[in-house]
Amino acid sequence: MAALTAALPSSPAAKAAVSSSVSPPCFLAYPSHLRNASRGVRTAQVSTTETAEPAAPAPVKEKKISKKQDEGVVTNKYRPKEPYVGRCLLNTRITGDNAPGETWHMVFSTEGEIPYREGQSIGVIADGEDKNGKPHKLRLYSIASSALGDFGDSKTVSLCVKRLVYTNDAGEVVKGVCSNFLCDLKPGSEVKITGPVGKEMLMPKDPNATIIMLGTGTGIAPFRSFLWKIFFEEHEDYKFNGLAWLFLGVPTSDTLLYKEEFEHMAKIGGENFRLDFAVSREQTNAAGEKMYIQTRMAEYKEELWELLKKDNTYVYMCGLKGMEKGIDDIMVDLAAKDGINWIDYKKQLKKAEQWNVEVY
Secondary structure (H helix, E strand, O other), X not given: OOOOOOOOOOOHHHHHHOOOOOOOOOOOOOOOOOOOOOOOOOOOOOOOOOOOOOOOOOOOOXXXXXXXXXXXXXXXXXXXXXXXXXXXXXXXXXXXXXXXXXXXXXXXXOOOOOOOOOOOEEEEEOOOEOOOOOEOOOEXXXXXXOOOOOOOXXXXXXXXXXXXXXXXXXXXXXXXXXXXXXXXXXXXXXXXXXXXXXXXXXXXXXXXXXXXXXXXXXXXXXXXXXXXXXXXXXXXXXXXXXXXXXXXXXOOHHHOOXXXXXHHHHHHHHHHEEEEEEEOOOOEOOOOOEOOHHHHHHOOHHHHHHHHOOOOEEEEEEEOOOHHHHHHHHHHHHHHHOOXXXXXXXXXXXXXXXXXXXXX
């Protein structure tokens, strides 16, 4: 299992930006900076003109208050026609030599110009042109770093990208344009970035919430951002006291992304963090079935169902589309025992922002 071992910037300013009280040797140093953003509130003044017969006031539609950390969230600051141009600071392969494919962790400079939040995504436009002589279309990637970034100075953004290579029906080897562009980037190279985008995967406001995270492969990206904020950072306005429970599904142990980081979180998180891996080609359950993420979850199905009946439990799912059906299969019978239709109940969870899905 490869670990993040790249050296951080060596200038005095950069060293100050990444200083931390936690410094395990096998991955990027943890930031200790506090985020203390003050927000202004604009109040609109409404003038009225007195008339002989004033019209009845229009009913005021009550604004829905989100349960997520959405105050001041920025979206689409940069668009494809005018992207932000950052630079690659770090690009490291994080899968082992025997992994089926390559996954890379990369860090780009933003100089604070892309004010993203945990759970958002950015777009990347690969260099070059398509077969029609036009610029390549952007590809969206979930952000893998907290809002402070891997260096703790709010001036970088990180991605977790798998190199796409496959053989088509004609026997030709096809390479994904954007993923190969990103995985081949060298430090110092320019990269065109759009966004940030998305509000579906924003973290809940409640610091006492139960956050259940279900990720497969590079779908781990938003959960790394969540967990860095929760366990590796200090914030004056956010101190997590709930339960963060991560399920990560991968094909082999060589593809367990950020394994050392998550295991360190388990040590420092205590009862606030639970970690379960599902390695489908190497593990089986008691019945001899391959250990997919839904198979691992089934081992805790009664406990998970009890958590899902609470109004401060939030489920986040990112990765392969097929895993949601597998989870539905687990929950249908459990819900039925309580006289609840699972599909209808899941719709209620979605409406309450407690069931959040970003799959591909």
